[in-house]
Amino acid sequence: MSPPEPVDFFDIRALLDDDERLIRDTVARFVDREVAPLMAECFATERFPSELVARLAELGLFGATLRGYGCAGLSHTAYGLICEELERGDSSIRSCVSVQSSLVMGCIFACGSEEQRSRWLPELARGTKLGCFALTESHGGSDPGRMRTHARRHGGDWVIDGAKLWITNGALEDVAIVWAVTDDGIKAFLVEKGTSGFRSHVIKNKLSLRASSTAELELADVHVPDSARLPDANGLKAALRCLDEARFGIAWGACGAARDCIDTVLSYTQSRELFGRPLSHTQLIQTRLANDVRQLTAAQLLAWRLAKLKEAGAATTAHISLAKWNNVRAALDVARDCRDMLGAAGVTLDHSPMRHMLNLETVITYEGTESIHELIVGRELTGQGAF
Numbered sequence: 001m002s003p004p005e006p007v008d009f010f011d012i013r014a015l016l017d018d019d020e021r022l023i024r025d026t027v028a029r030f031v032d033r034e035v036a037p038l039m040a041e042c043f044a045t046e047r048f049p050s051e052l053v054a055r056l057a058e059l060g061l062f063g064a065t066l067r068g069y070g071c072a073g074l075s076h077t078a079y080g081l082i083c084e085e086l087e088r089g090d091s092s093i094r095s096c097v098s099v100q101s102s103l104v105m106g107c108i109f110a111c112g113s114e115e116q117r118s119r120w121l122p123e124l125a126r127g128t129k130l131g132c133f134a135l136t137e138s139h140g141g142s143d144p145g146r147m148r149t150h151a152r153r154h155g156g157d158w159v160i161d162g163a164k165l166w167i168t169n170g171a172l173e174d175v176a177i178v179w180a181v182t183d184d185g186i187k188a189f190l191v192e193k194g195t196s197g198f199r200s201h202v203i204k205n206k207l208s209l210r211a212s213s214t215a216e217l218e219l220a221d222v223h224v225p226d227s228a229r230l231p232d233a234n235g236l237k238a239a240l241r242c243l244d245e246a247r248f249g250i251a252w253g254a255c256g257a258a259r260d261c262i263d264t265v266l267s268y269t270q271s272r273e274l275f276g277r278p279l280s281h282t283q284l285i286q287t288r289l290a291n292d293v294r295q296l297t298a299a300q301l302l303a304w305r306l307a308k309l310k311e312a313g314a315a316t317t318a319h320i321s322l323a324k325w326n327n328v329r330a331a332l333d334v335a336r337d338c339r340d341m342l343g344a345a346g347v348t349l350d351h352s353p354m355r356h357m358l359n360l361e362t363v364i365t366y367e368g369t370e371s372i373h374e375l376i377v378g379r380e381l382t383g384q385g386a387f
């Protein structure tokens with residue numbers, strides 16, 4: 001029997017069906033050949049590689065779990081595998097796909113009218129249009145219920161005023177899902193690029209997710225027709241349901257970043273000679289690698305089990321929170337440890353762990369910070385919300 005692969009120590013591959021294995025291998029090849037070679041340059045120059053959008057669409061990676069409208073109708077496990085492989089390349093690419101798939105297409109699919117689905121989903125699946133999900137505002141992303149952006153009725157139209165901050169794909173988007181408070185509670189609107197009064201400003205000098213486009217959105221007297229309102233996006237709960245979908249993908253994606261870090265260090269420590277022997281032959285490096293693989297393996301098994309619960313319709317918000325929290329924390333700790341095992345070489349873009357480590361600082365913050373996910377799990381355990 002061949003020894004277990006270090007980065008698939010408990011043979012998760014054996015738990016996949018043939019289609020899922022094929023999807024994983026196809027996306028892995030795409031990442032190795034077309035994504036990974038670009039990422040150091042994109043990170044250094046703060047450039048989103050928009051040349052990959054058409055390829056992501058061609059591979060069916062946008063809205064992959066949705067049925068109809070040109071989407072692939074894949075299983076949640078398959079979507080998780082896609083996220084894991086993409087984040088092995090860079091969290092920015094997985095973020096773009098998560099936003100487009102879970103937050104934009106998923107939201108239109110779940111909360112939109114048939115007319116909105118038919119109009120937007122095929123183009124978003126083909127990547128000819130990109131979308132963003134604008135919930136966070138400057139005064140506190142953890143408490144979106146206090147949003148100040150508001151929409152008021154004006155005849156048959158709505159008029160939206162406000163601002164959104166930290167919006168992924170926000171400078172590339174053709175359509176933004178804008179959450180706003182109205183006299184009748186929180187609602188979501190499809191706001192198209194070019195609408196008068198709607199502007200986006202790129203946020204520069206991020207030290208994390210540098211290959212992702214992040215923007216501030218400004219909405220000043222923006223008029224949209226009632227047909228731009230998502231009819232079933234009512235209340236904050238609708239937004240949080242979309243976030244659950246995206247957090248599921250993040251729980252898987254984080255495993256990809258950790259895998260890439262461990263792969264990098266395994267090969268580096270085998271060729272690096274210190275004190276007359278390869279670094280990988282020392283006890284301390286071996287225990288550190290073993291500890292990193294332990295954390296990765298636990299995260300992989302958690303992600304796989306979460307997908308099975310989701311496929312059975314039994315995954316709760318608390319399950320998803322625990323997995324997002326655990327897996328991103330594990331990946332961040334692994335990335336930091338792997339950076340250290342590379343010594344000085346680890347602080348350059350020649351090796352991926354520090355890039356992953358910096359990206360994961362965003363991943364642990366967005367879609368609910370670590371503390372917020374701990375509080376969601378705490379609420380589930382005690383029956384008492386503490387935030």
Ligand SMILES: Cc1cc2nc3c(=O)[nH]c(=O)nc-3n(C[C@H](O)[C@H](O)[C@H](O)COP(=O)(O)OP(=O)(O)OC[C@H]3O[C@@H](n4cnc5c(N)ncnc54)[C@H](O)[C@@H]3O)c2cc1C
Pocket residue numbers: 099132133134135136137138139140141142143165166167168169208209214362365366367368369370371372386387
């Ligand atoms: C690169 C990037 C991309 C992003 N993309 C998007 C996007 O596409 N769409 C979108 O809507 N948003 C996006 N976000 C925003 C993100 O979701 C928020 O940053 C996040 O929710 C945290 O909000 P905040 O930054 O305002 O921090 P705050 O909410 O101000 O939190 C600050 C600190 O307080 C802690 N905290 C908060 N409440 C409590 C409490 N009750 N008890 C204890 N501690 C608490 C938090 O854990 C955190 O450590 C993005 C952010 C980044 C950095």
